[in-house]
Amino acid sequence: MDPTPPTLYQRYQPWRRSLEIGFWVVQYLVGALANSITVNMDVRRLHLGFSAWQPAAWEISSAATALALVPAVVWFTRRFPLHLDDWRRMLPLHLLGSLVWSLLHVIGMVAIRKAVYAGMGESYDFGSWWREFGYEYLKDVRSYASVVLTIEGYRLVLRRLQGEAMLLSLPDEGPPVEPVDRPERFLVRKLGREFLVAANDIEWLQASGNYVNLRVRGHDYPLRSTLGGIEAKLDPARFARVHRSYMVNLDRVASIEPLETGDARVHMQDGAKLPCSRTYRADLRQRAGLEG
Incomplete structure (x- = not known):
């Protein structure tokens, strides 16, 4: 008897970890590159007087810090998954998670920018922390939601490929068969x-x-x-x-x-x-x- 051919899910397993890591690296790398180009174009168009390396430092520092935080979100969503049947119960935890994400994101990118600016012989001023953090959080809460939805959507696809088990339901009428x-x-x-x-x-x-x-x-x-x-x-x-x-x-x-x-x-x-x-x-x- 011929062996059962591997399923799509089984064929995917040897590549799974590499593709998962590669997805996030490429996404943030491409995003940082594209944003650096567009911000530099705006700088030149508006004659803002920034050097070309500065927008690159802003975007790369933000992307690098967000990328470093993805494993923490993967762990957090595994510990507190967000599903349609209990999203109301989990939503407050994820709102707290988005706040922590934003705080770590801001601290990380500011630290990187200060190091880069110091290496270029200049100083970086983030501005008023209360005002600037509020501005950054409005962006970060959307980024956090996007990461969580991507992770949960990906897990849903894997479960569909893998197959999900469930307990047999009670019949609408009569006693259960077992x-x-x-x-x-x-x-x-x-x-x-x-x-x-x-x-x-x-x-x-x-x-x-x-x-x-x-x-x-x-x-x-x-x-x-x-x-x-x-x-x-x-x-x-x-x-x-x-x-x-x-x-x-x-x-x-x-x-x-x-x-x-x-x-x-x-x-x-x-x-x-x-x-x-x-x-x-x-x-x-x-x-x-x-x-x-």
């Missing part, structure tokens, strides 16, 4: 199609922000839940917690490797190596019936 407190199957939606995944086919689970990735036959299906929430719905005789961020299907554990730290490494039948905290190590070995 118990909803301990479902036997999960509904997976992928590129407009829906199919069922048996709970016992889940090999391991990993917490990722507000999602839990269900590992099934080499594919990860994110489920909107906490690991504790989904743990309560899985069969405790079959699934075991091994770490604050991981659970395993005991039938899919190949071996347990003890570590000098007192923790362990769980080798799964699919080749994955998962961390096991010392808190769960003894219980896992006993329940899995494995030594090592």
Whole structure:
């Protein structure tokens, strides 16, 4: 039997990190270059008397600082994702995030400009901090929103390519076919199609922000839940917690490797190596019936 051809999502994975980083670098680099050119054109047209290097210093310092802040926004949106079903609850946190973004952005770009101006034998004056920061924040809040929406939109596309898992809903009429407190199957939606995944086919689970990735036959299906929430719905005789961020299907554990730290490494039948905290190590070995 011919092996199943890799999906678009799987083919994208080797390039993913490089393309993600490249996207932000190119975006800010091109933006800084384009803005430097247009600002220099305005300077000459209005006879403002600035040297050509000054607009370049302004734009590059702003772009470089914003680029350095992108990883922090990626982390923040993973910790506090902004979705349609809870955007009202998350909006105040992101407004606070935009304020922090703007403050760090202004501090960073002013520091760079002062260093560049000093290197050119001149001094840089940002002006009144209260007035200028208010002006910068009006721009930065839009930039922050653009970065957040880009990140969340990109993650949405990835989830659609990867496939999203969800619990089966209660029927509109009559009793459910199976118990909803301990479902036997999960509904997976992928590129407009829906199919069922048996709970016992889940090999391991990993917490990722507000999602839990269900590992099934080499594919990860994110489920909107906490690991504790989904743990309560899985069969405790079959699934075991091994770490604050991981659970395993005991039938899919190949071996347990003890570590000098007192923790362990769980080798799964699919080749994955998962961390096991010392808190769960003894219980896992006993329940899995494995030594090592």
